[in-house]
Amino acid sequence: MRRAYAMAALCLATGLVSAQERPTAGNPHPLHAPRLRLDPVRAFQHIEQGAERMRAHRAARLQHAEHGDPGSQPPLPPTPARRPTGAGRHIAAVVACADGDFDVSALLLQRRPDLLILANPGPVLRRDEIALLERSIETERLPLCIVLVHDDCPTAEAREHTRSARRPLSSREYGEIVARHLLRQSRLAQQAQRLGRFEVVVGHVAANGDITWHAEALEAPPLGRGAPAPRPEPDPTHASPAVEGEPASPPARPARH
Numbered sequence: 001m002r003r004a005y006a007m008a009a010l011c012l013a014t015g016l017v018s019a020q021e022r023p024t025a026g027n028p029h030p031l032h033a034p035r036l037r038l039d040p041v042r043a044f045q046h047i048e049q050g051a052e053r054m055r056a057h058r059a060a061r062l063q064h065a066e067h068g069d070p071g072s073q074p075p076l077p078p079t080p081a082r083r084p085t086g087a088g089r090h091i092a093a094v095v096a097c098a099d100g101d102f103d104v105s106a107l108l109l110q111r112r113p114d115l116l117i118l119a120n121p122g123p124v125l126r127r128d129e130i131a132l133l134e135r136s137i138e139t140e141r142l143p144l145c146i147v148l149v150h151d152d153c154p155t156a157e158a159r160e161h162t163r164s165a166r167r168p169l170s171s172r173e174y175g176e177i178v179a180r181h182l183l184r185q186s187r188l189a190q191q192a193q194r195l196g197r198f199e200v201v202v203g204h205v206a207a208n209g210d211i212t213w214h215a216e217a218l219e220a221p222p223l224g225r226g227a228p229a230p231r232p233e234p235d236p237t238h239a240s241p242a243v244e245g246e247p248a249s250p251p252a253r254p255a256r257h
């Protein structure tokens, strides 16, 4: 009993367990209880619902501006939903095109601290950006990375990116190149993806702020129908580095069309 308390105290000191996992009189062995982890599907649903509420708000404001009573107040902006259970430090990382002129957290109706936002000036993520994502996946349970591309993107249309394709890239193609590059560069992200703990989704932002999601990867194994049951969360006090001893990884799964 004393040892269980000591282990729990150690983990609390190192931030490995949340307050609700602290030992109590009724649950003296909280470290042995299954941990609820935010998986990529629930993380995406949370983000998607935020974006949808903002879309509905924009539509309501437009309706009010065009047809509403001039003396009435315009609809108030919605507030972000509660954090989903099991979320780590960030609900999602967002790789946003550096020349997009949208406010990412407002567009997705998320609190800014809940997103790890990287402004990307091209389809190649820098080593330090990959390292940051890997740290978040490994130590902060980051379940999802969203690549946001947008209409009329000068970066996607830049000659250096279209030379190999011999034609202008659509913003969706550009986003998928970013997503594939991210997974190719990180064996840790690939491993987390195979375990169903991490996924990359592309979102296309229209000029009016509406987002079209390309989230087919969330419907394929290991997350979608036919996926095996998720593996139990290992005891964090005995977790080994995710990359050590990992065999060579297969290429990243392309998104289905």
Ligand SMILES: [Zn+2]
Residues within 6 Å of the ligand: 097, 098, 099, 100, 150, 152, 153, 154, 155, 156
């Ligand atoms: Zn752009």
